[in-house]
Amino acid sequence: MPLDTSTTYPLTKLRLDGRRWNELRLIQAQISTNPASSGSSFFSMGNTSIMCSVHGPAEGRRGDASGSAGGAGAIVDVDVNVAGFAGVDRKRRAGGSDRQSSRIATTLRSAFQSHLHTYLYPHSTISIHVSVLSADGSLLAAAINACTLALVDAGIPMPGLLTSCTAGMSGSASTPQDPRNNELDPLLDLSLPEEQELPVLTVGTTNSVPVGENNMDTDEEEMKVAVLTMDSKLHCTYVETMLAVGIDGCSQIRELLEGVIKGSSRA
């Protein structure tokens, strides 16, 4: 058995992979990796790597377009495929998707459906394909980032970059936070072993690109939380701390993604 975070973190302030509490994993991102699609991206945080491609906006199938929703704007269709070799155990999946990938797909769909300016494309479908090549924690967060990149590559208008990351606590955090004697640290960007051991939440934020009269007052960046999910049990007094760390991580990632996008357009 390898060591675990909740035991050794208080002693060394180092996480299982040698990171500090506020450090992201190594992020690598590229866009336009697959010229055959409208937009595509490759995104990896540590050992989690994801490929994403976007098709559309294209005319939807007849059945879909006739629906009432299609009339108002484009429908976002997300398909997530976690490769059988992505995890530690090779899994053979019988065709369809499992629970994990369909949950990610649902979250992605509702996040981007409301985030994108879909009203510009009535009667059409934007389909996003997410392929998880290897999974090592923070899957949903990485998938959101990959989708954002691919959608930017496809030129689909959106108010700002939607970026996401995870935050956790360095212990079970099941009792109220004691402000005098706080032993637990929030952790940023959890890897798989940490995710399995500790409470974790995923947060996604967006900054709306300022428009109109005030577009010059950009020194104070305005952020909105667009995605927030948590499956683990945790005392509510910790949520604020975790959220703060997560949001900070999101803006770090945003800067990185902006760099990638700008770098690519120059080339």
Next chain:
Amino acid sequence: MKSLRRDVSSNPQAANVASKVFVRSTRSGKVQKIVRELYLRQDIPCSSKLCSSCPSVAPADANGNIAPFVLSDRPAGTKAFPRGHYLVPDTNALLNGMDLFEHTGAFYDVIILQTVLEELRNQSLPLYNRLLSLIKTDEKRFYLFFNEFRLETHIRRGPEESINDRNDRAVRKVASWYEEHLRLSTKKGKKESSLPAIVVITDDKGNLRKAKEENVTALSLSDYVAGLEDSEKLLDMISEAREARDTKGSARGELFYPEYYSMSRLMTGLRAGTLHQGVFNVSPYNYLEGSIKVPAFDKPLLILGRDNSNRAIAGDVVVIELLPKDQWKSPSTKIVDEEAVTKNDNPDTDEIEAVVTDRERKALQEEAKQAHGKNSEGKPQPTAKVVGIIKRNWRQYVGHVDSNSTASHSGRRQQTVFVLPMEKRVPKIRVRTRQASDLIGQRILVTIDSWDRDSRYPTGHYIRSLGELETKGAETEALLLEYDVQYKPFPKSVLDCLPAEGHDWKVPVSKDDKGWNGRRDLRDLLICSIDPPGCQDIDDALHARALPNGNFEVGVHIADVSHFVKPNNPMDLEASVRGSTVYLVDKRIDMLPHLLGTDLCSLKPYVERYAFSVIWEVTPNAEIVSSTFTKSVIRSREAFSYEQAQLRIDDPSQKDELTESMRHLLRFSKILRQKRYDAGALNLASPEVRIETGDEAGDPLTDVKTKAMLETNSLVEEFMLLANITVATKIYESFSQTALLRRHATPPPQNFEDLIHQLSKKRGMELDVSSSGALASSLDRCVDPENPFFNTLVRILATRCMTSAEYFCAGAHAESEFRHYGLASPIYTHFTSPIRRYADLIVHRQLASAIGYEGEDGAAVNEGVSTRGKLEDICRNINYRHRNAQFAGRASIEYYVGQALKARGEKLAAGGTDTGIDEEGYVMRVFENGAVVFVPRFGIEGVVRLEDFVLPGESGAFAVAERRELAIHRTTDFDSEEYTLRVSEKTHSEKEKTHSEKERSVQVELFQKVKVNVSSVKEEGRGAGKRRVRVLITGS
């Protein structure tokens, strides 16, 4: 298409990311390959106070705090290292010498590497936990250095390198890095020559050699210790396991024990049902006979002899295989003591001994004969042999050095001695020591390291000495260690959780205070408490009053401990580990700090206290109309002892309200009690006595009292039972999965087989065990008019046939299994003693949550009801602690009785001879060569050996040695059918025999009342120091 390969050059950080790949196999046998990233960094501090550069780079945690530096700037040194040193042990050094590292006399400033910690965790979880707690204590100055993450000390495994070599290399790398680092970054003004040395401690020869080549200071553990002061004592603490293996090697041909099966064979066998797994148990009367209860069979399987028990020690989880039918035997009817049989073994000369000595073999033969003899009832029973060990449950054992096994010319040479553990069921332990002559006559703590096939006895090492035998301090500590009672003083972190006001804490005056949230004001009720005399930790108080509608209101008020002990703080964790308060004769080991237990929580009279109340409305016939639960504030009017309360109730001149309310309570309790018996509750007996330590001068024996039952005792008991049952129902309603309950499983009828047979044979009595009610009434019928104690004796024996009650969480069993057999209640829990039992504290939290109590800050405290897994761990621990607390209490009383007898004996010896005390005893069990006699006056059970039967016409020679001589001349005539034993003088000719037997023999039978003589004698073997209480049968 773009390349997706990771582009290292573009990102400057990427060069510092390494990855670690390892393979592990899961429990189901699947092999997984795991890949992890490693982020190498340069800001991991060396944590030496000498260093000037690390403090500036040391990173802060989320609150901006920097961990204080651990390693001293003036570390201790030895002769070889006058400048002081930092130690860097490798994994083997920790495995072999954890006791040394915990020693307070040496081993300070130790750098524990991540590599080592991880390896240790893989090898031994208990040692890993011990090391972690060492790292957490400040005074030992252990620093956990995450070397794998520091850029300079991270190393990659070479292509042909074994993982061990790689880890050894990592240790050496750290040592050389530290040396270099300290040289460069020491605070200015410090001379280079004063830098501490970095000493690698390793027992690996290859590692030592390579260290020399690389110019790293490295020493083996024993070489290092040899350079310390007090080295002799410390050297003994090194584990023998490895050393023994090294020296013996393969040269030693003779193997005494069969090899264990391979793990895969065990697993296959277990799955196929041909092998069985269970906990190995040793008979307290015969060390060669073990038994194992496995789920596949109703009755335990027997394991006879050393060969078959194959190095298993009581408590180990083992795998067994059935023996062929021709080797089945009946359980032994003999008392076999290890020291009697193997007294002359020599600890040094292993070569000539066979695993089963001739004498042991003889003892076994006789048993076999017995088994194959006439008897019909004692049918041969299935026997088995141990073929594998799943888990060793070795702990530290208290014992003493067998003085026969030490060489007389000892001096300071290292020699091997036997240590006889206090626990009779554990074989003697071979220990190598240099201080044998000092250790004789001391209570010492040893541990078992290994038991190899080529060694007859397990090998262990010395840990520390508790003090001289028979001194009060040493014996008390021995007892606490033996029963794993946590007796260390509460650490500061626990005391910090106490209310800051200390003894001045009071219930807030203003009702607006948050302490009053959700509390009912019951201060006007006439509440009183009834407890044993001198009780300080008052858990419970009671009241009763008439209601206008003719019914009565009855309340039980329990100390509100959960108000003071918040979940998961250090105090709660400490209490959950301790599990229970342990009561010894002259000492109490508290579960909660003194301040809470005896003051703030304790429902003392005349002061206001927080309480948790259960209030019923009952009809005059004690039918319960309704029950409510509430947190409250009460003021107890009086704290009575049982006797005081009884006197007050019985005194007709007392007509005040308080006495009246007690009279109501008493009346209700009698009705409740009758109802309980009608429902089939058992009235069980335990052989308990109570010690009242009074004045020093008097005869200490008069302090030994059998527990008197007053009406007021059962008054309190009945209402506590009622409260427990009511609460159990309530929390189970609210938490169907996680309610903490207590159950007493219905004992399987075969447990009673022996007793039923004995009763019908000897007394023609029937025992109906079909239900608890049937058992209760048939027990009532087991009366011998000439022997009033007989009924109690049968109850004691019946109690032993039952299983013990246990805590469990509701989800673990089906509802039908919740029954409490002894109390004949469908559901039960413990609620009424939260000061001294952790289970009650959890139940308090659950009940508070169930009634929606919100606590001081308005946040529902629902910890303890949330996770079942955690609760099950707690149950396991408190069951274990509860049992041990009982054992420890009994052992303490036994020790006290022994000491009292000794004191009396000495007093008498001063004026003449020690003649012991004549008492009545009852035969509980008959063996082929002895009997077990119960002496109710002192609540003790004594094994009466052959020599301890005083034949008619024999003078009472009381000296142990003289009597021992007698044993050789005795013959016995044992009838296992009739449970009788006739002891007579061995005679040479038949003629003489017929003549003399009439007067020179004594016969005892089961259940018989006998006259016994009780005295305390110095025991030479096992129990030395405990002073065996010797029982002589002097007549019937």
